[in-house]
Amino acid sequence: MNPKIDVGQTFPDYVLPDHTKTPRRLSALQSEADPMVVVLIRGFFCPKDREQLRELTRFHSQLVVGSCTPVVITTDDWHTTNNLRQQLGASYTFLYDEEHHVRDDLDICEYTDTQHYPMIPHTFLLGSGLEIRKVWNGYYYWGRPSTAELHAELRQLTRDIRRDWDLSDPELKKRWNAGDKSDFYPYGMKWMEQTLKEMAGAVDQYAGKA
Template identity: 60%
Template sequence: MQEQFAPGTTFPDFVLPDHTKTKRRLSDLQGDQLMVLFLTRGFFCPKDRQHVLELVRFHPQMVVGYTQAVTITTDDWHTTNNYRQQTAAPWPFLYDEDRVVQKQLDINEYTDTQHDVMIPHTVVLGRDLRVHKVYNGYYYWGRPSMSELHSDLRDLARQTYEDWDITKPALRKKWDEGDMSHFYPYGDDSVSMHELMLEMAGAIDQYAGKAKHTG
């Protein structure tokens, strides 16, 4: 992956069709939450399928941890749906038959002359698609374990949420005074509790025109 996508940079806001053939913008899928993005070889790869199965078991923790998951594959629409359904993955799968992501990020797996796929990467993203960490999964052991993702997301959440440690006297004072501006989501005008529950429920339709966090 090119150096401009190093930690601290902004990941490209790609627009691609999802498994329902609806075009989705990454920033809309993210909303005001954290995100883990999986760039995959595709359904044919046993390493990718095994990693997805691990992620399916981990995904409920991402939901309650206010973290979105998105997969991008170079498969066609039909194969993308098979991939998602046969692994029981509940998050959006985007398909990129034109290899837009592969080309822009310069991650062509040139050792595979048959499938023209991307080198698998896992990208941990903070708000506004800010890159926190990138894993190169060309070899299976290069992919993050679920404990590593847990650790990454803990660090990122600690940096993101002002109310990470609500035992701080200053935070308690603000709450008692009715100042909720430092507490998520109570003081966040960009997301209502209703919208947050929809995000946690994985309601696909809520992604259209989703307001981004502006704080």
């Protein structure tokens, strides 16, 4: 595996077109200190990918209220990417990479598939600033994370990055009462308006065009 995608490294800040053909920068989709789940898939033709994404789509409402952004990157073309997204009933962002830049940059070509030469499927849990916190290699289906595993990892990650995780901390209460909201989410580190735009999936309003 390419050492640039080891835990602790910064995931490359790719710019790729989304399902509306609009270029998006990955870090803009993440939005500040929120976790992100990035799923690299073979493409529409793979039943394992479709099954994983069906589960992710069912899980999406929990990701929304938990302030975690899911992004799928595929090597399909624009038309096929939209077919997959629509068949899943997904409302989160799909990026497509027909030129295989991500596959080649990360050195994850699935050389055993001599028809498609897709990416080896991977799922990444990213912390603040695209920091890689967990990596799952999904060449075999059971290498991919279940939604229960994602839930557990997101609990730990959120506990690590949110200082206001435990409101019983007397120091936090003292800061709040003094008017210092910098440690509180979304009252200091991010405004409620930004949060609501993200929850609504209004990518054009909070991420913009890369």
